[in-house]
Amino acid sequence: MKKKPTIGIFKFTGCAGCQLELLHLEDVFINLLDIVDITYWVMVKRENTEGPWDISLVEGGISTPEEIEEIKEIRKKSKILVAFGDCAVNGCIPSIRNWIPQMEAEQCVYSDTSSIHSTKILGIGEYVKVDMVLKGCPPHRENIIEVIKSSLLNIRPRLRQHPxxxxxxxxxxxxxxxxxxxxxxxxxxxxxxxxxxxxxxxxxxxxxxxxxxxxxxxxxxxxxxxxxxxxxxxxxxxxxxxxxxxxxxxxxx
Amino acid sequence: MTKKTLTVNYIARVEGRGALDVTISPSKEIEDLKLRIYEPPRFFEAFMIGRRCDEIMELASRICGICPVAHQITALRAIENALDVNPSDQTKDLRKLMAISAHIQSNVLSMYFLSLPDLMGYESSIAMTKNHSEIVKRGLRLKKLGNDITDLIGGRAVHPVTAVIGGFTAIPTKEKLSMIRERLVDAKKDAHETVDLFTKVEKPLFERKCEHIAISDSRHYAINEGRLRSTEGLNIHETEYRDYISEKQVPYSTALHSYVKTRDAFMVGPLPRLNLNIPQMSLDAKDAAKRSGIKIPNYNPFNSHLARAIELVHDIDESIEIIDRLPLKQEKREYQSKAGFGAAITEAPRGSLYHSYILDNNGIVKKADLVPPTSHNARNIEKDIYKLVEENSDLSVEELTLKCEMLIRAYDPCISCSTH
Incomplete structure (x- = not known):
């Protein structure tokens, strides 16, 4: 039997809503499992592999030095890297804080800021090459399916550019x-x-x-x-x- | 015997990023125990300052993709309290229906997809599809029902859009609601089967008495509004929250730890709700509780799943009740900006959620204070793990690690929320 394409789903700084949209594909979720092998998805699975992956869906922005290293590792192990939702595309709502001095933001929440080492929050494209961009907060389920389908067929996804x-x-x-x-x-x-x-x-x-x-x-x-x-x-x-x-x-x- | 260490670097089947470290000495003393939440903070309390009060529901929603509705309604109610806006009964009912639908979605996700694999000996629900496809399909069906109701009222399931200060921008039609009503009636069978499933699966024997907190109202099962009560006699109005509950920072966690002033850590969530509010549940839900044999009050956190299943029966009953009494009339929404303080506490699926805001004359946020359920629970989870490890120190590292993970998952932590 031909090996099924592998998918990895990763979370960085975000709300998990995009991953959840994927799980909200209730009607087709089981069918999806027939054609792809999800080998990394910590929110749903306890046994996860270290890659490589044919398609990596990355949710969340990058906001710590550790996350910069992690996204570079994932890039190395991924054939198609998808910025999955606005946070991964450009930082989304959490990026409002980029206009506040970092120390001020930290002191607003933590009395001891010595253990906090956040940077500005940016999309993953600031650090690695991104192959596909799935916009939205959250992306529409149909667009998620479109990206997975076109990745499997190796064609350009039909995503909208108009207003x-x-x-x-x-x-x-x-x-x-x-x-x-x-x-x-x-x-x-x-x-x-x-x-x-x-x-x-x-x-x-x-x-x-x-x-x-x-x-x-x-x-x-x-x-x-x-x-x-x-x-x-x-x-x-x-x-x-x-x-x-x-x-x-x-x-x- | 040698030193034992339990290490989980990235706890699976929970929302967000956290780790667990436990060190047990050769004489079986626990030397170190940390629930290390390393989810990067997003500083909502900082960047909400300077934003308009009519945007806050939208921003607050993004704290959590799993419980956006809870954050929206809590934010809206807190802002309305600051502006002295009193929404209509229809708005309150629609908000409750929306909140309940989010409870159905989130609690089914927790029960069927995050925790059931542990209780049935699988690594994930995906791995269960081969031998237990009926169970997985039932979970998907129930989750879809919750999502479809949120979708109908809110426009979409994740980060819905219609709830605003004073009401809704659009309300659902009678036809669409009656279609949902039919599906709710049919879903009762699935809900009862869920109660039976979580009665039947073997849960670890464990008990730790601690303070259980939830909002409560003598007239109905409190979700969006009520006094904050506890099993230790706490009984306060939402504006008094900060007089009684405090937070402290620990160096290994980006989530702050909550405690009742002069007392200790406490638990929020479905089990505390059941302990405090079972008299307000529907008759059918009470029957389901009786059938399951659950003893109330209950201090075994592993019974949280069963509590979620019993709530599911109630959620369906109350949704039908609300649909039947909704007048569905178009209402005007009006408010004026003014300076003030507003606070609100609601029950998110994972437990009590607190928001408060200070607004200036123009309705611009001057200060935001947010405490999600998982910040409330963080310290209590550690205390539970401490007792669980003490009582089971003879188990192998693998078995004990799994038990600790199962306990964490029983709380259904939402780590992004807790850090926000």
């Missing part, structure tokens, strides 16, 4: 910016969620990070005209993807 606005149009949602004068991040945010929030009367907060080539300064101007302060605008861009080159200007120094 959430396109998905709103496909769903016939009234535009929240135009019809309700609300500060929606949809025009600069990568699609892939199916426009979950605007479909439920909530503005897009940007949890998939930037789309390909967004016009952030035009959207920031729209927010200014609505009456939002410079601080409010910074907060909006300094949330899920403040560290990305696309959002960095509006996220402020």
């Amino acid at each position: 959430v606005c396109m998905e709103c149009k496909l769903k016939d949602n009234a535009c929240l910016i135009i019809s309700k004068n609300l500060p929606c991040m949809g025009p600069v945010t990568s699609a892939g969620c199916g426009a979950i929030c605007p479909s439920l009367n909530r503005i897009c907060e940007g949890c998939y990070g930037p789309m390909s080539n967004p016009n952030t300064s035009a959207l920031a101007d729209v927010f200014r005209k609505m009456g939002y302060s410079e601080e409010d605008i910074k907060r909006k861009f300094r949330k899920y993807a403040g560290m990305t080159p696309e959002f960095r200007k509006e996220a402020g120094d």
